[in-house]
Amino acid sequence: MRIRYAKTAVAALTCAMLAVPAGAAYAGSGPAPKPSERSAAKSTAPSAEGNPNSRLAEAAGVCDDAYQIGTTGYVKRSGVTIASVKQFYSPDCKENYGYVWVWESFRKTAGDYDVTAAVYSYSQDEVLGTRAWTNTTRQEFWSHGTDTVSECTAGVGSVRKAGDPVPNNAASSKRC
Numbered sequence: 001m002r003i004r005y006a007k008t009a010v011a012a013l014t015c016a017m018l019a020v021p022a023g024a025a026y027a028g029s030g031p032a033p034k035p036s037e038r039s040a041a042k043s044t045a046p047s048a049e050g051n052p053n054s055r056l057a058e059a060a061g062v063c064d065d066a067y068q069i070g071t072t073g074y075v076k077r078s079g080v081t082i083a084s085v086k087q088f089y090s091p092d093c094k095e096n097y098g099y100v101w102v103w104e105s106f107r108k109t110a111g112d113y114d115v116t117a118a119v120y121s122y123s124q125d126e127v128l129g130t131r132a133w134t135n136t137t138r139q140e141f142w143s144h145g146t147d148t149v150s151e152c153t154a155g156v157g158s159v160r161k162a163g164d165p166v167p168n169n170a171a172s173s174k175r176c
Contacts, residue, residue, distance in 0.1 A: 063090035087155030095145030100157035
């Protein structure tokens with residue numbers, strides 16, 4: 001069993017950085033995988049698809065049986081896609097997670113940027129499990145787990161390039 005990390009309260013400033021968009025572009029991710037298809041290979045490499053066995057997922061306390069639910073949202077900056085936002089669900093831990101993957105094309109030219117990853121609860125009208133990073137060049141970001149499995153939720157995330165006054169954000173599809 002993986003060591004679980006304590007969930008921390010989120011400062012008001014962090015929550016202010018993350019807004020749930022009125023609309024976002026989505027792409028299908030297909031139905032939930034069968035248990036035998038979820039983590040056939042236990043690679044620890046980060047991936048655009050989201051790997052709950054990666055080093056950063058483990059550091060965030062993501063349970064290794066987590067898999068994507070819903071469809072992917074896309075963070076756009078000046079009409080160009082710069083990141084993907086997904087929501088993951090763990091049947092074993094009964095938690096949801098937000099996931100942000102910053103696209104390589106953005107990373108090559110952006111310098112540093114700020115990122116948030118979280119889960120939005122439609123039932124509570126709250127952004128939960130938020131984790132935030134400033135002045136980073138990393139690619140993979142996981143929120144803390146949230147006890148929202150019985151609620152309608154979406155993965156939410158934001159990316160703010162240094163010099164931009166506000167972040168660009170997106171949400172995965174609503175899952176109930």
